[in-house]
Amino acid sequence: GTPNWGTFQLCVEEQEPASTIDEGGSTSCSGLLYDSGGPDEDYGNNENNVFTICPDQPHDCILFTMNYYNLEPGGGFLTTDVLSFYDGDGTDSPLLAQLGDGDFLNNDEGGGGVCFQVQATSGCLTVQFTTDATTTFEGFEGEWECQQNCEPLQPIVVNGNVTEEDIVNFVSTPDVTAEITNI
Helix, strand or coil: CCCCCCCCCCCCCCCCCEEEHHHCEECCCEEEEECCCCCCCCCCCCCEEEEEECCCCCCCEEEEEEEEEECCCCECCECCCEEEEECCCCCCCCEEEEEECCCCCCCCCCEECCCCEEEECCCCEEEEEECCCCCCCCEEEEEEEEECCCCCCCCCCCCCCCCHHHHHHHHHCCCCCCCCCCC
């Protein structure tokens, strides 16, 4: 109505299909995967959910990238919540990686996931999430996409000779650039 009338442009963008890990699987070549609580709720206790991604479109590999994760921390004799990735159509396939259970990416509050990716080259990727009976957290969000070529992931290399003073100088000195490659 007057005086707020005029023309406008409406932009519509197709969203990636979103799934929760308790839905079993997908044949899509891309999508978002959440824990059983979805994007807004915590996951539950005593879960053992498996989600298998077997795209029906031609591809050489499936790249899965963690956008975030916040799992119950543990390690040692403590039980914890574990997110496992397998290169194949089930949990009897080769294990690619696990998050939780004392992994080095998990901090004391259970969060992590920066720059975490896995690649499955068998044609399928299986994700398993198991939880114990004690505590639930925010969970995780990850996304997958088919790729025609798998680029080898480079392992993280840590230089043990860097001193605390070197680190302070890298981040506090003006006009200093630190270059990080092969991440």
